[in-house]
Amino acid sequence: MARSESLTLDPKVPHAFHLEVEDDPFEDSMSGGGRTAPEDAPDLDSKPMVLNMGPSHPAMHGVVRMVLTLDGETIKKVEPEIGYMHRCFEKQAENATWTQVFPYTDRLNYASAFMNNVAYAGAVEKLLQIEIPERAKYLRVLISEISRVSDHLTCVGAGAMELGAFTVFLYMIQARELFYQLAEEICGARLTVSYVRIGGLKADLPVGFEENLETALKQTEKLLTDCKKLILRNRIYIDRCKNVGGLSQAEALSFGYTGPCLRATGVDYDIRKSHPYLVYDRLDFEVVVGSRGDSLDRYLVRLEEIYESIKIIRQVMKQMPKGPVLLDDPGVALPPKELVYNTIEGMMRHFKLIMEGIKVPKGEAYYYTEGANGELGFYIVSDGGGGPYKCRPRSPGFAIVSSIPRVLRGAQIADIIPIYGSLNYIAGEVER
Amino acid sequence: MPKITLNGNELEVPAGINLIEAARLGGVEVPYYCYHPALSVVAQCRMCLVDVKGAHKLSPACQTRVADGMVVETQNPKVKTAQKAVLEFYFLNHPVDCPICDQAGECKLQDYYMKYDKGEHRSFDHRLEKPKRQLFGPQVVYDAERCILCTRCVRYTKEITKTHELVMHQRGEHNEIGLFPGVELDNPYSMNVVDLCPVGALTSRDFRFKVRVWMLKSAPSVCSGCATGCNVVLQHHDNKVQRVLPRENPEINRYWLCDEGRLRYHPVNEERLLKPRVEGSEVSWQDAVSKAAETIASRRGDLGLVISAQGTNEDAHVAAKAAELLGVKRIYIGGRPAGESDDFLRHADKNPNRKGVLSSSPSAASVDALLADLKAAKLGGLLVIGHDLDGKETEIAAALGGIPVVGLVERESDWTMKARVLLPIATWAEVDGHFTNHEGKVQPIQASIRANGESEPTWRALSRLVQKLGHKLSYRSLRELQAEMRGDKQPAPAFPA
Numbered sequence: 001m002a003r004s005e006s007l008t009l010d011p012k013v014p015h016a017f018h019l020e021v022e023d024d025p026f027e028d029s030m031s032g033g034g035r036t037a038p039e040d041a042p043d044l045d046s047k048p049m050v051l052n053m054g055p056s057h058p059a060m061h062g063v064v065r066m067v068l069t070l071d072g073e074t075i076k077k078v079e080p081e082i083g084y085m086h087r088c089f090e091k092q093a094e095n096a097t098w099t100q101v102f103p104y105t106d107r108l109n110y111a112s113a114f115m116n117n118v119a120y121a122g123a124v125e126k127l128l129q130i131e132i133p134e135r136a137k138y139l140r141v142l143i144s145e146i147s148r149v150s151d152h153l154t155c156v157g158a159g160a161m162e163l164g165a166f167t168v169f170l171y172m173i174q175a176r177e178l179f180y181q182l183a184e185e186i187c188g189a190r191l192t193v194s195y196v197r198i199g200g201l202k203a204d205l206p207v208g209f210e211e212n213l214e215t216a217l218k219q220t221e222k223l224l225t226d227c228k229k230l231i232l233r234n235r236i237y238i239d240r241c242k243n244v245g246g247l248s249q250a251e252a253l254s255f256g257y258t259g260p261c262l263r264a265t266g267v268d269y270d271i272r273k274s275h276p277y278l279v280y281d282r283l284d285f286e287v288v289v290g291s292r293g294d295s296l297d298r299y300l301v302r303l304e305e306i307y308e309s310i311k312i313i314r315q316v317m318k319q320m321p322k323g324p325v326l327l328d329d330p331g332v333a334l335p336p337k338e339l340v341y342n343t344i345e346g347m348m349r350h351f352k353l354i355m356e357g358i359k360v361p362k363g364e365a366y367y368y369t370e371g372a373n374g375e376l377g378f379y380i381v382s383d384g385g386g387g388p389y390k391c392r393p394r395s396p397g398f399a400i401v402s403s404i405p406r407v408l409r410g411a412q413i414a415d416i417i418p419i420y421g422s423l424n425y426i427a428g429e430v431e432r
Numbered sequence: 433m434p435k436i437t438l439n440g441n442e443l444e445v446p447a448g449i450n451l452i453e454a455a456r457l458g459g460v461e462v463p464y465y466c467y468h469p470a471l472s473v474v475a476q477c478r479m480c481l482v483d484v485k486g487a488h489k490l491s492p493a494c495q496t497r498v499a500d501g502m503v504v505e506t507q508n509p510k511v512k513t514a515q516k517a518v519l520e521f522y523f524l525n526h527p528v529d530c531p532i533c534d535q536a537g538e539c540k541l542q543d544y545y546m547k548y549d550k551g552e553h554r555s556f557d558h559r560l561e562k563p564k565r566q567l568f569g570p571q572v573v574y575d576a577e578r579c580i581l582c583t584r585c586v587r588y589t590k591e592i593t594k595t596h597e598l599v600m601h602q603r604g605e606h607n608e609i610g611l612f613p614g615v616e617l618d619n620p621y622s623m624n625v626v627d628l629c630p631v632g633a634l635t636s637r638d639f640r641f642k643v644r645v646w647m648l649k650s651a652p653s654v655c656s657g658c659a660t661g662c663n664v665v666l667q668h669h670d671n672k673v674q675r676v677l678p679r680e681n682p683e684i685n686r687y688w689l690c691d692e693g694r695l696r697y698h699p700v701n702e703e704r705l706l707k708p709r710v711e712g713s714e715v716s717w718q719d720a721v722s723k724a725a726e727t728i729a730s731r732r733g734d735l736g737l738v739i740s741a742q743g744t745n746e747d748a749h750v751a752a753k754a755a756e757l758l759g760v761k762r763i764y765i766g767g768r769p770a771g772e773s774d775d776f777l778r779h780a781d782k783n784p785n786r787k788g789v790l791s792s793s794p795s796a797a798s799v800d801a802l803l804a805d806l807k808a809a810k811l812g813g814l815l816v817i818g819h820d821l822d823g824k825e826t827e828i829a830a831a832l833g834g835i836p837v838v839g840l841v842e843r844e845s846d847w848t849m850k851a852r853v854l855l856p857i858a859t860w861a862e863v864d865g866h867f868t869n870h871e872g873k874v875q876p877i878q879a880s881i882r883a884n885g886e887s888e889p890t891w892r893a894l895s896r897l898v899q900k901l902g903h904k905l906s907y908r909s910l911r912e913l914q915a916e917m918r919g920d921k922q923p924a925p926a927f928p929a
Contacts, residue, residue, distance in 0.1 A: 330550035339553070343523075344523045344526045344528050344553070345545065347530045347531075348541065348542045348545045351530050
């Protein structure tokens with residue numbers, strides 16, 4: 001269901017700002033476009049300038065190099081160069097057992113690590129044709145939404161900071177900190193979690209988690225109320241983001257956008273609704289959709305999605321049944337330690353599962369989920385052995401990066417900041 | 433040929449084979465412990481039970497010969513239940529030894545548990561305890577708790593070595609393998625029982641706790657212990673050969689190796705000459721080769737060349753060419769002295785390649801002739817390849833007098849202190865090449881580890897020396913050398929790529 005009407009800005013804030021200055025030579029133009037020189041300006045002999053931005057640059061999220069061809073402040077051409085973050089994930093996965101790949105997946109989209117684990121595990125379980133316990137499904141949804149919130153908070157917060165709204169950044173990081181502490185409670189790590197296992201999860205929720213979760217959610221809602229006002233009543237923020245770096249729906253679809261960047265253009269596509277996985281079909285939430293497809297919409301879609309995720313988290317905690325969190329299949333799950341130390345069967349099972357890995361039948365599978373940035377899928381090929389023959393993550397950021405030359409063309413250098421920030425390109429998952 | 437139906441598929445198989453082999457031909461695995469193609473069939477372990485239509489009980493596949501029209505199922509629910517039951521009985525009293533058992537990683541109990549069982553432990557009584565770590569012989573250790581009493585080892589000592597050292601003691605659940613009273617498991621082929629044992633009951637003392645098997649890399653080769661040329665697999669880790677396993681070869685060694693040959697990997701790792709030496713002090717290869725050339729050129733009289741029966745065919749070819757180029761008229765062949773032989777695998781000639789080396793240099797005389805020539809002062813200088821001189825190293829050293837000697841050796845020996853220059857050469861485990869066994873069969877060997885220290889393959893070291901002496905003898909690679917050797921004939925046997 002679309003919610004574009006809720007994204008209209010506070011009507012009290014004027015959308016355009018005209019500078020009434022006499023004899024202002026640049027009176028035609030303001031935000032979102034190049035400034036043209038007046039007609040009687042002298043004809044200067046000018047050439048486009050090539051400027052290198054990155055790979056090490058404070059405003060470049062992650063490491064990417066952009067070679068800009070400029071005409072004054074206007075970008076005529078952009079050549080992005082990626083690869084600075086390539087860490088041979090796919091090759092490493094070929095040399096590991098199925099379970100050993102989890103820590104590698106954490107480091108793909110490092111802003112929302114749980115979701116990578118969930119997508120990878122889903123692919124392997126699809127090939128194994130096993131069904132994880134109910135509680136594990138709910139818990140996977142819970143951790144996915146927690147990490148989605150972290151990712152969106154990081155994106156919008158960092159974006160705001162780069163446009164000068166430092167308080168927003170600090171408030172959102174404070175909110176993110178609460179979620180990181182929840183992650184630490186669940187599995188011991190804030191970022192590189194490796195919480196998911198083939199057949200379920202590493203362990204159940206700790207005692208007292210429900211209260212901590214509710215406290216964190218309430219605190220986050222309070223912080224977000226303030227943040228929203230700080231952004232949406234901010235002249236500078238609106239002017240720098242509105243109508244900047246927009247794409248049409250057709251263009252977005254043709255580039256292969258998915259996720260918030262696509263929904264910001266008005267396309268109502270969310271994998272959790274269109275192709276429900278885990279228990280999303282039992283949960284009540286709405287898909288946040290924008291209308292203009294510009295940087296402002298991209299940021300606002302993410303902001304509103306945080307509220308939807310909080311809604312999902314609350315429902316999950318209510319609906320989640322009691323039960324095991326790991327499938328009791330001896331070919332997949334490690335045995336409990338009492339069995340390992342005292343029975344030969346437990347010892348052998350533990351030994352074989354660790355040393356040789358889970359034996360996944362020959363075949364290939366693709367499992368896709370709604371990641372924080374779009375369709376996050378894993379394509380795996382098994383040759384019957386204990387580790388992947390091939391493991392390829394389909395990252396949502398790749399399509400987005402491919403569109404950077406189009407989106408940045410015609411914008412000014414200062415526009416790179418909101419455009420790049422709102423696209424939320426995570427180098428880890430794009431370059432693996 | 434009889435036709436059988438295996439798991440629903442029709443299969444044509446040779447007559448007379450058992451169902452385990454028939455299933456293997458059909459690409460189906462039937463698990464087994466006690467069956468071995470070289471030993472008698474006893475159907476002791478009950479692991480290979482399969483469902484043959486028409487039989488009122490499950491049949492052991494090792495004992496059932498194929499018959500035309502037989503219908504066999506190897507994975508129906510009846511068979512699966514039986515497999516789980518058999519394994520459960522084995523596990524009732526099996527010690528939880530995996531972390532300290534050498535067999536972990538290549539243990540049939542572990543493998544079959546995950547493939548055919550995955551069940552739980554259900555015993556109520558105290559686990560039976562039996563003697564562990566019994567020394568059966570100088571090379572073999574027995575652990576009665578791990579033993580599944582398949583009797584492969586007993587049948588081996590009865591039928592293959594015919595030495596009857598191992599017997600089954602006691603009855604029922606107290607069964608153990610033991611030594612016949614008054615004997616030790618010390619026959620020259622005792623270590624084959626370690627290969628035969630499907631679990632960690634019989635383990636090799638030499639390999640005990642050395643390295644975990646999944647860390648080993650393998651390279652196929654040929655044993656350098658004697659002229660039989662048994663096929664082996666050298667398993668190595670950390671650039672050291674860690675153990676030797678037999679490679680199946682129905683014509684030469686079948687499934688077996690002798691203990692002496694198995695342990696011939698030790699000299700590869702130990703006490704090697706790692707750097708070139710000139711008069712006792714270590715120098716660079718360049719300096720050593722110059723000095724060696726000087727030494728040889730400085731002689732007053734004929735140059736003698738001693739080649740080694742342990743070298744490869746490629747080494748021998750280069751040595752023959754070197755002899756020609758250097759104008760050597762007196763060639764001798766050295767090696768390890770002769771030893772014990774029997775009618776099973778061991779040959780009296782304890783060098784792997786005498787036949788191959790002699791085919792390149794047929795006029796090579798014995799070490800005795802060398803001794804005589806030295807005593808008669810017929811030689812003005814000596815170029816020796818290989819440190820073994822038929823056991824006569826001290827006498828040769830004494831007879832050398834003051835003549836200049838250059839040695840291409842892998843280790844020091846009783847004569848090497850008399851050599852002015854020593855160049856380190858690589859051992860058989862570190863080079864590619866070919867050995868010709870006593871029957872004339874040419875077999876390839878493959879390098880398993882990198883040459884230790886600064887040692888070089890003999891053919892390369894020798895050609896460097898000959899080049900320094902002003903002659904043209906160089907090869908860019910072993911392949912170039914091998915191409916020259918075969919001329920326009922068929923290439924020598926090689927391992928598949």
